[in-house]
Amino acid sequence: MLRSRLLENKLSSLYKAGKIVGGVYLGKGQEAVSASLGASLIKGRDIFAALIRDQAGRTAFGEPLIDCTRTYLGSVLGPMKGRDGNIHRGRPLDGMPAMISHLGAEVSVVAGMLVARRLKGELQGVVGATCVGDGATSTGAFHEGLNMAAVENLPMVVIVGNNQFAYSTPTDRQYACEDLVERAKGYGVGGHSVDGTDMLACTKVIGRAVQLAREGGGPQMVVARLLRLTGHGEHDDGSYVPQTLKAGHLGRDCLDVGEAQMVENGYASAEEVERWKTEFADEVQAAVAQAQQEPVPDPWHEVWHACSTQTGRGL
Amino acid sequence: MSVTYVDAIRDAQEKLLRDDPRVFLYGQDISKFGGAFKATKGLAEAFPGRVLDSPISEDAMIGMAVGAAIEGMRPIVEMQFADFSSIAFNQIVNQAATHFYRTGVPVPLTVRLPSGGTPGSGPFHSQSMEALYAHYPGLVVVTPATVSDAYHMLIESVELDDPVVYCEHKFLYRWLKAPRINGDNLPIGRARITRPGKHATVVTYSAMVHEAVRAAERLKEEGSWEIEVVDLRSVKPLDIDTVLASVARTGRLLALGEAFPWGGVTAEVVARVCADGFHLLDAPPKRLNSRDTPVPYHPKLWAAHRPTPESICIALRELLNF
Ligand SMILES: Cc1ncc(C[n+]2csc(CCOP(=O)(O)OP(=O)(O)O)c2C)c(N)n1
Numbered sequence: 038m039l040r041s042r043l044l045e046n047k048l049s050s051l052y053k054a055g056k057i058v059g060g061v062y063l064g065k066g067q068e069a070v071s072a073s074l075g076a077s078l079i080k081g082r083d084i085f086a087a088l089i090r091d092q093a094g095r096t097a098f099g100e101p102l103i104d105c106t107r108t109y110l111g112s113v114l115g116p117m118k119g120r121d122g123n124i125h126r127g128r129p130l131d132g133m134p135a136m137i138s139h140l141g142a143e144v145s146v147v148a149g150m151l152v153a154r155r156l157k158g159e160l161q162g163v164v165g166a167t168c169v170g171d172g173a174t175s176t177g178a179f180h181e182g183l184n185m186a187a188v189e190n191l192p193m194v195v196i197v198g199n200n201q202f203a204y205s206t207p208t209d210r211q212y213a214c215e216d217l218v219e220r221a222k223g224y225g226v227g228g229h230s231v232d233g234t235d236m237l238a239c240t241k242v243i244g245r246a247v248q249l250a251r252e253g254g255g256p257q258m259v260v261a262r263l264l265r266l267t268g269h270g271e272h273d274d275g276s277y278v279p280q281t282l283k284a285g286h287l288g289r290d291c292l293d294v295g296e297a298q299m300v301e302n303g304y305a306s307a308e309e310v311e312r313w314k315t316e317f318a319d320e321v322q323a324a325v326a327q328a329q330q331e332p333v334p335d336p337w338h339e340v341w342h343a344c345s346t347q348t349g350r351g352l
Numbered sequence: 353m354s355v356t357y358v359d360a361i362r363d364a365q366e367k368l369l370r371d372d373p374r375v376f377l378y379g380q381d382i383s384k385f386g387g388a389f390k391a392t393k394g395l396a397e398a399f400p401g402r403v404l405d406s407p408i409s410e411d412a413m414i415g416m417a418v419g420a421a422i423e424g425m426r427p428i429v430e431m432q433f434a435d436f437s438s439i440a441f442n443q444i445v446n447q448a449a450t451h452f453y454r455t456g457v458p459v460p461l462t463v464r465l466p467s468g469g470t471p472g473s474g475p476f477h478s479q480s481m482e483a484l485y486a487h488y489p490g491l492v493v494v495t496p497a498t499v500s501d502a503y504h505m506l507i508e509s510v511e512l513d514d515p516v517v518y519c520e521h522k523f524l525y526r527w528l529k530a531p532r533i534n535g536d537n538l539p540i541g542r543a544r545i546t547r548p549g550k551h552a553t554v555v556t557y558s559a560m561v562h563e564a565v566r567a568a569e570r571l572k573e574e575g576s577w578e579i580e581v582v583d584l585r586s587v588k589p590l591d592i593d594t595v596l597a598s599v600a601r602t603g604r605l606l607a608l609g610e611a612f613p614w615g616g617v618t619a620e621v622v623a624r625v626c627a628d629g630f631h632l633l634d635a636p637p638k639r640l641n642s643r644d645t646p647v648p649y650h651p652k653l654w655a656a657h658r659p660t661p662e663s664i665c666i667a668l669r670e671l672l673n674f
Contacts, residue, residue, distance in 0.1 A: 058472050117649070119649060120650070120653065121646075121648075122472070122474050122649040125474065125476075137475075137476055138435065138476035139438070172408040175408045177411050178439070203381075204380065204388070206405045210405045210406075210407065333650065334648075336653055336655070341644070
C-alpha cells in the first residue's frame with residue numbers, strides 16, 4: 038500500500054512535469070482493497086488481472102516496481118516495449134494478463150485461463166482474480182463473464198471497487214439496486230461486502246473470499262465501498278465529487294487508517310512505519326532513475342508485425 | 353473569436369436540441385460533466401432531461417437508441433471513444449442497419465464516434481472504424497475534416513432518416529480552428545476539392561486531409577508539383593464522380609487513410625477508379641494507410657505508424673516519377 042502510494046505520488050509529479058507518456062490513473066483511496074487482494078494471491082500460481090487503479094495490488098502480488106516506471110517513462114525495456122502503456126501492462130505467462138481498455142472484458146479472460154488450467158489438470162489450489170469498477174458492472178461483458186464463471190464453477194474472485202463514480206457518473210446513473218452485492222445471489226456466486234477504507238476489514242474479507250474460491254467454493258464477488266480520492270485520471274480534478282462525500286466516512290484515507298491499525302495492533306511500531314517510508318521512497322527513486330536513463334522505442338528498429346507467425350508473405 | 357472543431361460539434365448539438373424536440377443525447381459522462389472531450393458542455397443545463405448520462409453499456413445504449421428512433425425520436429449517442437463501439441457492433445450493424453430494409457420503418461439515429469489517434473493514446477483509444485461500418489448496407493458513414501463540416505454534417509446526420517455513424521477526429525478537436533462556421537456546406541455524399549492541382553490526386557478524409565495538404569505544399573516548394581487534394585467528407589455514400597473527375601485532370605491517384613491497410617476506404621477508392629476510370633490513369637494507383645499493427649502507445653511509434661507528410665511525399669514522388 039505504502040510503496041504503491043509513494044510510487045503513484047511520484048508518477049503524479051512526473052506527469053505534471055510532462056515527463057510521462059500518456060495518461061496517469063491513480064488508485065489513491067483504493068489501496069487497501071487492491072493490496073489485500075494482491076497479498077492474498079500467490080505469485081507464480083494464481084492469476085491476477087489488475088484494473089487501472091490496482092498499482093497497490095500489482096505491487097503486493099509481486100510485480101517489480103521497474104515494470105511500472107519503465108512503462109510510464111516509455112523505456113523500451115518495459116514489458117510492453119512502448120507498444121501499449123502503463124495501466125494496460127502485464128506479463129500474461131506469469132499470471133498477470135494485460136488488460137484491454139474495454140471495461141469488464143477481463144472477467145471472461147480470467148475464466149478462460151482457469152478453464153485451461155483445469156483442462157491441463159493444473160487447477161488444484163489456484164485462484165484467478167480480477168477487479169472492476171461500479172461502472173464496469175453495467176457492461177454486458179461483466180454479466181456474461183460472471184455468469185460463465187459461475188456455470189463453470191471456477192475458483193474466481195471478482196472485486197468490485199465501488200468508488201461512487203464512474204469517471205463523473207454517480208452510482209445512481211449506473212445501477213438501481215440497493216447494493217451491488219445483491220447481484221451475487223442472482224449469478225449464483227458468493228457475495229461479500231466490505232468497507233474499502235478499512236485495511237484490516239479488507240484483508241479479512243478479501244482473504245476469506247480468496248480462500249473460499251481456493252477451497253472449491255466457486256466464484257466469489259466482493260463489493261468494496263469506498264471513494265476515489267483523486268480524479269478519474271490526473272487530467273481530471275474530480276470537481277464533481279461533492280464535499281459532503283469527501284468529508285464523510287468514505288472520504289477517509291485508507292492509508293492513514295491502515296497505518297494506525299498497524300501500530301494499534303502491534304504489527305509494526307510507528308518508527309518502523311517511518312523507516313519503511315524512507316526505504317520505499319528510495320526504492321521508488323531508484324526505479325524512476327533507472328527507467329529514465331533507458332532508451333525509448335525507436336520506430337526504425339521497431340518490428341512492425343502484429344502476428345507471431347511470419348510467413349514472409351506479409352501475414 | 354474562433355471556433356474549434358469540438359466547439360462546432362457542441363454548437364450543432366445545441367442547435368439540434370433547440371430546433372427539434374425529438375432530439376435527445378445519450379452517452380457516458382455527457383450531462384453535467386460535458387463529456388470526456390467537452391463536446392456536450394453546458395447542454396444538460398440548457399436542455400434539462402434531454403442530455404442523459406448512460407451506464408457503461410454500449411450495446412444497450414445503441415439498442416435503446418434504435419428503439420427510441422423507431423418511436424419517432426432522433427437520438428444522438430456519444431461513444432466515449434470510437435473503439436468502444438465494437439461492443440455495440442451487433443446493435444449497429446444488425447439492428448439499426450437492417451431495420452428499414454426489413455420493415456420499412458426508418459431508424460434515424462446518430463452515433464458519434466471520437467475516432468483516430470493522438471500521441472500516447474494506444475491501441476484502444478485510437479482506432480478508425482469507418483470502413484467496418486461502411487461495409488454494412490443501411491448505414492451512412494461520415495468523416496468531417498473541417499470545422500464547418502463538423503457542424504453542418506452533424507445537423508444533416510440527425511436530419512437524415514437513416515442511421516448515421518458520425519466519425520469525428522480527436523486530433524482535430526482543439527487543434528483545428530476556424531474564424532467562424534461558414535455556409536459553404538455540401539450535402540452528405542458530396543466530396544470537396546480541398547486544394548486544386550494538376551499532377552496527382554490525393555483522395556482522403558478526416559484528419560488525413562490536413563496531412564495531405566501539408567505534403568502538397570512541400571511538393572509545391574520542392575518541384576512546383578501541383579497536387580490536388582479531394583476530401584471525401586462521407587465515406588458512405590462515396591462520391592466517386594468527384595474522384596474520377598479529379599483523376600481525369602491529374603492522371604494519378606493516391607488513396608490515403610489513417611485506418612489499417614487491409615481493405616477499407618482506400619481499397620474501395622482504388623478499386624472503383626480502376627473499374628470505372630482505368631483509361632484515365634497514367635500510373636498504377638497507390639494506397640497509403642497506417643501500418644498493419646495495432647496502434648502503438650509511445651508517441652514515437654505512433655508518429656511512425658500513421659501516414660505523415662513525409663511518408664505521403666514519398667508515396668507521391670513515386671507516383672509522379674512513374
Ligand atoms: C466499454 C467501455 N466503455 C467506455 C470506456 C471509457 N471509460 C474508461 S474508464 C471509465 C469509467 C470507469 O468507471 P468504473 O468502472 O466505475 O471504474 P473507476 O474508474 O471508477 O475505478 C470509462 C467510461 C471504457 N474503458 N470501456
